[in-house]
Each structure stands twice: as structure tokens, then as C-alpha cells.
Amino acid sequence: xxxxxxxxxxxxxxxxxxxxxxxxxxxxxxxxxxxxxxxxxxxxxxxxxxxxxxxxxxxxxxxxxxxxxxxxxxxxxxxxxxxxxxxxxxxxxxxxxxxxxxxxxxxxxxxxxxxxxxxxxxxxxxxxxxxxxxxxxxxxxxxxxxxxxxxxxxxxxxxxxxxxxxxxxxxxxxxxxxxx
Amino acid sequence: xxxxxxxxxxxxxxxxxxxxxxxxxxxxxxxxxxxxxxxxxxxxxxxxxxxxxxxxxxxxxxxxxxxxxxxxxxxxxxxxxxxxxxxxxxxxxxxxxxxxxxxxxxxxxxxxxxxxxxxxxxxxxxxxxxxxxxxxxxxxxxxxxxxxxxxxxxxxxxxxxxxxxxxxxxxxxxxxxxxxxxxxxxxxxxxxx
Numbered sequence: 001x002x003x004x005x006x007x008x009x010x011x012x013x014x015x016x017x018x019x020x021x022x023x024x025x026x027x028x029x030x031x032x033x034x035x036x037x038x039x040x041x042x043x044x045x046x047x048x049x050x051x052x053x054x055x056x057x058x059x060x061x062x063x064x065x066x067x068x069x070x071x072x073x074x075x076x077x078x079x080x081x082x083x084x085x086x087x088x089x090x091x092x093x094x095x096x097x098x099x100x101x102x103x104x105x106x107x108x109x110x111x112x113x114x115x116x117x118x119x120x121x122x123x124x125x126x127x128x129x130x131x132x133x134x135x136x137x138x139x140x141x142x143x144x145x146x147x148x149x150x151x152x153x154x155x156x157x158x159x160x161x162x163x164x165x166x167x168x169x170x171x172x173x174x175x176x177x178x179x180x
Numbered sequence: 181x182x183x184x185x186x187x188x189x190x191x192x193x194x195x196x197x198x199x200x201x202x203x204x205x206x207x208x209x210x211x212x213x214x215x216x217x218x219x220x221x222x223x224x225x226x227x228x229x230x231x232x233x234x235x236x237x238x239x240x241x242x243x244x245x246x247x248x249x250x251x252x253x254x255x256x257x258x259x260x261x262x263x264x265x266x267x268x269x270x271x272x273x274x275x276x277x278x279x280x281x282x283x284x285x286x287x288x289x290x291x292x293x294x295x296x297x298x299x300x301x302x303x304x305x306x307x308x309x310x311x312x313x314x315x316x317x318x319x320x321x322x323x324x325x326x327x328x329x330x331x332x333x334x335x336x337x338x339x340x341x342x343x344x345x346x347x348x349x350x351x352x353x354x355x356x357x358x359x360x361x362x363x364x365x366x367x368x369x370x371x372x373x
Contacts, residue, residue, distance in 0.1 A: 016234050017356055023301045027355040050293035056195045057266020060236045065270040081267050085259055088235030092243040093255055107367050112232045114366020116312050117333050118358050121340040123305050134294035143292055147299030158300055169292025
């Protein structure tokens with residue numbers, strides 16, 4: 001029973017502390033599900049995140065559902081996904097009904113400018129840990145560098161980039177790039 | 181009737197929205213044209229709030245649009261519809277992964293996907309860096325090199341980096357601690373420009 005409450009509380013925190021795009025969930029996700037609970041490994045987190053990129057829907061919700069599924073099957077997936085959107089529901093409804101003009105407040109704009117800077121730094125820290133588990137040899141280094149440049153300098157959709165990498169992964173089998 | 185329509189529209193958004201909350205915008209403009217339930221101006225306002233509150237932008241947009249159209253029931257219906265297709269896909273993918281768990285192909289695919297993810301996240305991070313730490317607009321206008329950098333933001337970034345990565349008394353603290361400190365310092369430093 002306790003695990004269900006842990007799932008709910010953990011993903012409420014992940015939802016409440018994600019500021020910005022899907023990647024912004026990583027520092028809190030890493031802290032809560034890998035370091036604190038030991039529910040998944042860094043490698044699994046990257047697997048789920050990668051698959052969520054090519055799936056329809058919201059990256060953060062899908063990644064949460066994957067972790068919930070690993071813990072408690074279908075019910076766990078639903079619980080984790082729903083918990084992750086509860087903070088949004090409460091905060092947006094509160095703002096829309098009583099706090100109109102909230103986002104125009106000068107203090108709020110300054111506070112969020114600060115939070116954006118913080119999120120960058122936390123993501124750099126997260127990336128450092130993820131790098132160690134993902135970039136393990138020359139092939140993975142090349143994949144990482146190519147996807148980084150393609151994503152930054154071209155308009156190719158991430159969906160295409162992820163699918164190309166998956167195909168590359170299968171190709172590595174044929175020329176024996178992967179020995180594990 | 182409104183709720184049913186909301187559910188259907190956000191189900192489509194959830195099913196065809198690959199990558200990022202911004203991708204919901206064309207759907208919302210289209211919905212505004214056809215129903216007149218909200219204006220383009222309202223969409224812009226909703227986006228401003230969705231971007232400056234916690235939670236994924238896509239979910240915040242669904243919740244806010246639903247609320248604008250049909251109150252609290254509307255926000256619940258729109259959010260549920262937006263996450264449903266993704267959740268169903270997760271269950272299907274998990275089923276498939278269980279079946280092919282020990283397949284060397286699945287292993288090989290993930291072996292390549294992990295560095296790809298790191299690359300994508302790093303690129304997203306680089307874009308946010310260029311927006312928050314560097315002020316290209318001001319530089320282009322004045323041509324002065326010292327206007328290119330947003331010094332306050334860079335100093336804050338260095339401070340948070342030291343606290344969260346190196347200083348032994350603070351580096352083990354929860355990310356929320358650094359988020360709150362940065363929000364407070366953002367206000368103190370008048371960080372937004």
C-alpha cells in the first residue's frame with residue numbers, strides 16, 4: 001500500500017518542480033526516483049526519456065508513466081501519469097479563477113527569470129551523470145555529437161532524429177560495435 | 181456538449197502532439213476559429229501563464245483552455261484527454277518491451293537512444309542558455325560587446341553551479357532548494373529584462 005502513496009507523492013513533486021520543457025523534469029526526477037528511492041537506474045531513465053520523445057503526448061507524463069509501470073504495472077503507470085499533472089491542474093485553476101494578472105506581476109517575472117537560470121545549471125549537473133551512462137564508447141560519442149548538432153542547427157524534428165539513432169543502433173549489431 | 185467537444189479536441193492534441201507544448205498552439209488557433217470560445221489574445225495570455233508556472237507547458241495549456249471553456253470540469257476533461265493517448269502508448273510499448281526483453285535488437289536500439297537523448301537534452305539546454313544568459317537583441321542594436329552578456333544571470337548561474345555541484349555543505353540538497361534561492365535572487369537582482 002505504501003508504495004502507491006510514494007508513487008503519488010513522488011510524481012506530484014516531479015510535476016510541481018518542472019519549469020519549462022520536458023527536459024526540465026530531469027534534475028528532480030533523478031533526485032526522487034534514482035537517488036532517493038532507487039526505483040530505476042540512470043540507464044533506464046534515459047531509455048524511458050528517449051522512447052517518450054518519439055511517442056505522442058507529453059514527455060514528462062509519459063516518462064512518469066513508464067516508471068510507474070515498472071513499479072506497479074498498468075495501475076502504477078496511470079497513478080504516476082495522473083499524479084504528475086495534479087500540480088498543473090491546481091495551480092492553473094487557482095490562477096485562472098482568482099489570480100488573474102499573475103504572470104504580469106513584476107516580481108513573478110523576476111522570480112521566473114531566476115528559476116530559468118537555475119534550471120539550466122541543474123540540467124548541466126544532470127547531463128553530467130547521464131553522460132557517464134550513455135556515452136560509453138566511440139560510437140555513442142558520435143551519435144551524441146551528431147544529434148546535438150542536428151537538433152541545434154537544423155529544423156529536423158526530434159522524432160526523426162530519435163528514429164535514425166534507433167536504426168543506427170541496430171546497424172551497430174552487424175559490424176560488432178557493441179560488445180557487452 | 182462543450183465537454184465532449186473539448187475531450188475530442190484534446191484527445192487529438194494528445195495523439196498528434198510530438199515534442200513540446202508549443203506544438204499545441206496551431207490546434208488552439210484552429211479551435212478558436214471554429215468555436216469562438218476564446219480569442220487569439222486569450223491564447224497568448226494563456227501561453228504566458230503556462231510558461232511561467234510549474235508543470236509541462238502542454239498540460240498547463242490544456243488545463244487553462246479547458247477552464248476557460250467550461251470551468252473546473254472543462255480543465256479536468258481537457259487534461260485527461262491530453263494525457264490519455266500517451267499513457268495508452270506507454271502501456272503498449274511496455275507490453276512489447278516485456279515480450280522482447282532479452283532481444284539483442286532492443287538492447288542495441290537503447291544503446292543508441294541513450295546518447296541521442298543526451299544530445300537532444302544538451303541542445304535544448306544550449307538554446308535556453310542562449311536565451312537567458314546572452315542578450316543578442318541588445319547587442320545587435322547597440323553593437324557594444326558588453327551588452328551581449330546578461331551579467332546578472334551569468335553570476336547567478338555560476339553561484340548556483342558552485343552551490344549545487346561543488347560546495348560540500350549544499351551540493352547534496354534537493355533541487356527545490358536551488359529553485360527557491362534562484363527565484364528569490366531573481367527578484368532581488370531585478371533579473372527579467
